[in-house]
Amino acid sequence: MDLxxxxxxxxxxxxxxxxEWVLVxxxxxxxxxxxxxETAPDDQPPDxxxxxxxxxxxxxxxxxxxxTSTYVFPNDFPALLERVPDPPPSDHPLFxxxxxKGTCRVMCFHPDSTMTIPLMxxxxxxxxxxxxxxxxxxxxxxxxxxxIFENKGAIMGCSNPHPHCQIWxxxxxxNEPRVKERCQKEYFIKFKRPMLLDYLKxxxxxxxxxxxxxxxxxxxxxxxxxxxxxxxxxxxxxKPQRMTDLTDEQKRSLAEIMKQLNIKYDNLxxxxxxxxxxxxxxxxxxxxxxxxxxxxxxHAIYLPPLLRSATVKKFMVGYEMLAQxxxxxxxxxxxxxxxxxxxxxxxxxx
Amino acid sequence: MDLxxxxxxxxxxxxxxxxEWVLVxxxxxxxxxxxxxETAPDDQPPDxxxxxxxxxxxxxxxxxxxxTSTYVFPNDFPALLERVPDPPPSDHPLFxxxxxKGTCRVMCFHPDSTMTIPLMxxxxxxxxxxxxxxxxxxxxxxxxxxxIFENKGAIMGCSNPHPHCQIWxxxxxxNEPRVKERCQKEYFIKFKRPMLLDYLKxxxxxxxxxxxxxxxxxxxxxxxxxxxxxxxxxxxxxKPQRMTDLTDEQKRSLAEIMKQLNIKYDNLxxxxxxxxxxxxxxxxxxxxxxxxxxxxxxHAIYLPPLLRSATVKKFMVGYEMLAQxxxxxxxxxxxxxxxxxxxxxxxxxx
Ligand SMILES: O=P(O)(O)O[C@H]1O[C@H](CO)[C@@H](O)[C@H](O)[C@H]1O
Ligand SMILES: O=P(O)(O)O[C@H]1O[C@H](CO)[C@@H](O)[C@H](O)[C@H]1O
Numbered sequence: 183m184d185l186x187x188x189x190x191x192x193x194x195x196x197x198x199x200x201x202e203w204v205l206v207x208x209x210x211x212x213x214x215x216x217x218x219x220e221t222a223p224d225d226q227p228p229d230x231x232x233x234x235x236x237x238x239x240x241x242x243x244x245x246x247x248x249x250t251s252t253y254v255f256p257n258d259f260p261a262l263l264e265r266v267p268d269p270p271p272s273d274h275p276l277f278x279x280x281x282x283k284g285t286c287r288v289m290c291f292h293p294d295s296t297m298t299i300p301l302m303x304x305x306x307x308x309x310x311x312x313x314x315x316x317x318x319x320x321x322x323x324x325x326x327x328x329x330i331f332e333n334k335g336a337i338m339g340c341s342n343p344h345p346h347c348q349i350w351x352x353x354x355x356x357n358e359p360r361v362k363e364r365c366q367k368e369y370f371i372k373f374k375r376p377m378l379l380d381y382l383k384x385x386x387x388x389x390x391x392x393x394x395x396x397x398x399x400x401x402x403x404x405x406x407x408x409x410x411x412x413x414x415x416x417x418x419x420x421k422p423q424r425m426t427d428l429t430d431e432q433k434r435s436l437a438e439i440m441k442q443l444n445i446k447y448d449n450l451x452x453x454x455x456x457x458x459x460x461x462x463x464x465x466x467x468x469x470x471x472x473x474x475x476x477x478x479x480x481h482a483i484y485l486p487p488l489l490r491s492a493t494v495k496k497f498m499v500g501y502e503m504l505a506q507x508x509x510x511x512x513x514x515x516x517x518x519x520x521x522x523x524x525x526x527x528x529x530x531x532x
Numbered sequence: 533m534d535l536x537x538x539x540x541x542x543x544x545x546x547x548x549x550x551x552e553w554v555l556v557x558x559x560x561x562x563x564x565x566x567x568x569x570e571t572a573p574d575d576q577p578p579d580x581x582x583x584x585x586x587x588x589x590x591x592x593x594x595x596x597x598x599x600t601s602t603y604v605f606p607n608d609f610p611a612l613l614e615r616v617p618d619p620p621p622s623d624h625p626l627f628x629x630x631x632x633k634g635t636c637r638v639m640c641f642h643p644d645s646t647m648t649i650p651l652m653x654x655x656x657x658x659x660x661x662x663x664x665x666x667x668x669x670x671x672x673x674x675x676x677x678x679x680i681f682e683n684k685g686a687i688m689g690c691s692n693p694h695p696h697c698q699i700w701x702x703x704x705x706x707n708e709p710r711v712k713e714r715c716q717k718e719y720f721i722k723f724k725r726p727m728l729l730d731y732l733k734x735x736x737x738x739x740x741x742x743x744x745x746x747x748x749x750x751x752x753x754x755x756x757x758x759x760x761x762x763x764x765x766x767x768x769x770x771k772p773q774r775m776t777d778l779t780d781e782q783k784r785s786l787a788e789i790m791k792q793l794n795i796k797y798d799n800l801x802x803x804x805x806x807x808x809x810x811x812x813x814x815x816x817x818x819x820x821x822x823x824x825x826x827x828x829x830x831h832a833i834y835l836p837p838l839l840r841s842a843t844v845k846k847f848m849v850g851y852e853m854l855a856q857x858x859x860x861x862x863x864x865x866x867x868x869x870x871x872x873x874x875x876x877x878x879x880x881x882x
Binding site: 190191192193194195196198202203205206207209210212213214215216217218221241259260261262263266267268269274275276277278279280281282327329331332333336337338339340341342348350352354356357358359369373377380381384405458459460462483485497499500501503504505506507508 | 540541542543544545546548552553555556557559560562563564565566567568571591609610611612613616617618619624625626627628629630631632677679681682683686687688689690691692698700702704706707708709719723727730731734755808809810812833835847849850851853854855856857858
């Protein structure tokens with residue numbers, strides 16, 4: 183069978199941060215789709231009984247203050263509790279368990295349920311960034327890992343459309359950052375430079391995967407991206423290892439690029455673009471200190487599921503779960519499509 | 533906050549096959565769910581224009597024979613093509629790509645679109661097993677890895693409810709089996725025995741995670757299961773490294789346990805239970821030979837997404853994507869629930 187093959191031929195690419203490969207099959211964009219479609223993200227009506235609203239009473243019986251900016255509170259159904267008994271010691275190399283302590287918090291971005299990052303002002307997003315730094319400072323003193331993440335959209339398991347993120351802090355270093363810690367350390371030992379700084383330098387020359395560049399940050403589709411429109415935010419000046427290292431300029435500029443990127447995301451399929459996003463920086467905990475992890479460079483990752491439209495996502499299923507991730511358009515094609523998206527939000531134009 | 537905590541307290545467990553941890557938070561079962569729900573799997577009506585039916589013409593213009601048992605044909609939109617030019621050599625350690633060749637096939641299990649594994653007879657399932665062995669034999673001569681997998685249900689990205697699986701063969705060893713190859717090899721070097729044989733021995737004594745045991749196979753919820761009702765099939769006699777090593781007894785017994793397990797799965801939430809499943813055995817290719825991989829034990833894995841009911845799945849999103857998998861019930865609780873499910877299919881009882 184001879185399909186017309188766009189741009190590039192099928193190949194695999196290596197992700198040096200995770201020591202993993204991804205299969206890139208651009209000819210697969212030609213495949214028709216007759217499978218499951220999703221409810222378009224904008225179809226969720228705001229709920230007047232929403233427990234995240236200022237002044238609302240949550241299921242725990244606790245009442246939110248009448249907050250006007252960000253608001254952080256303990257997750258009422260945390261996956262990680264602070265005080266739990268340790269499991270009995272493991273007696274076999276194939277049946278190993280270990281203690282896990284932690285805490286889970288929820289952070290509302292804004293009092294208005296219909297507000298999302300692309301619709302918020304830069305000052306409002308800056309308040310979110312500042313609160314992230316506060317949270318990381320406080321929880322990082324005690325916990326080895328503080329995962330800040332946002333699940334956006336019902337398709338990403340988000341049970342409440344009110345703009346919010348979560349913060350899960352743990353006594354253990356989870357898999358994903360553990361692998362990134364190892365890979366970046368090995369690269370640093372070998373090349374005497376932080377991996378992501380070398381990577382950034384090359385991307386700034388090549389330019390083909392860059393989506394947005396501002397004074398302090400770049401938003402790009404990583405060479406090894408797995409999700410169709412996956413992006414990464416990297417700081418272009420200095421070498422911040424954690425969010426707590428960011429300068430005031432970097433924080434404001436981060437708020438700006440988050441708004442810009444999210445406007446493009448929403449404009450791509452004319453919907454409130456769903457994703458999971460979060461930050462990865464050097465591990466924290468009692469023994470961590472500024473500058474102690476020269477192999478790390480702080481970065482944010484956006485993992486959005488949509489592939490073709492507001493209702494057709496990429497399924498990471500059989501082959502992906504059992505063998506290897508596979509993508510249907512090249513990272514360069516994704517970057518180009520995002521670059522071409524308007525810088526003004528489609529809703530602002532009406 | 534003091535939640536009533538069932539059975540066990542939160543902890544992390546280690547998966548020695550993948551060198552990864554999972555967070556187990558059983559108290560989280562108490563969380564209410566107000567997020568996205570799925571269409572119940574049984575609601576898909578059979579399509580008279582279904583391209584997988586015997587005698588139907590597919591989108592490629594090819595016509596299926598009037599098959600009466602299994603039927604294998606090349607995937608009309610393959611992610612892996614046989615003949616593609618190699619990518620240019622990579623010039624930088626952070627921008628590595630590599631050639632990938634392969635082939636993708638589709639295999640219908642049965643001529644009837646409403647038939648699924650739990651509803652098929654053991655003889656019909658045995659025909660599927662035998663064809664898997666044929667496919668592995670043929671494709672394994674040329675390709676390093678032959679991934680047999682079934683995506684079942686629209687929720688698993690399956691675009692056609694007709695009972696079928698896929699076979700993707702590749703010139704490269706994909707991530708998942710590459711990691712399993714490494715972990716099993718390291719264990720074998722250290723302990724001089726196959727990891728999964730040691731694991732099996734312990735599970736047969738402990739019994740608490742066993743769901744079904746028949747003459748040749750055991751179906752169990754692995755100690756390190758990630759998905760709520762994840763299971764693994766392990767051969768209990770001999771040490772088959774690949775599907776091509778199976779004896780006639782093992783093949784028939786595999787068909788039997790697949791039927792038994794799938795009946796329990798369907799009965800759990802009274803629906804056609806969605807999952808991705810597949811087989812992992814020693815790598816293949818021109819230099820592979822029977823008995824050359826004593827560190828391997830062939831096994832099947834079932835990865836089903838449902839958590840609470842036919843319409844509420846477990847979302848593997850923000851924390852899971854960025855940090856670590858998390859589960860809401862213990863593997864022991866899952867095994868018990870599956871054991872308690874009826875051995876007669878709920879549809880057969882009407
Ligand atoms: O080939 P299918 O069934 O159309 O496609 C399905 O399975 C593939 C292999 O797991 C995935 O890559 C696709 O995202 C999914 O929709
Ligand atoms: O805490 P939430 O938003 O209710 O839950 C959501 O995010 C969690 C963290 O990624 C996941 O474990 C859940 O499966 C998902 O539904």
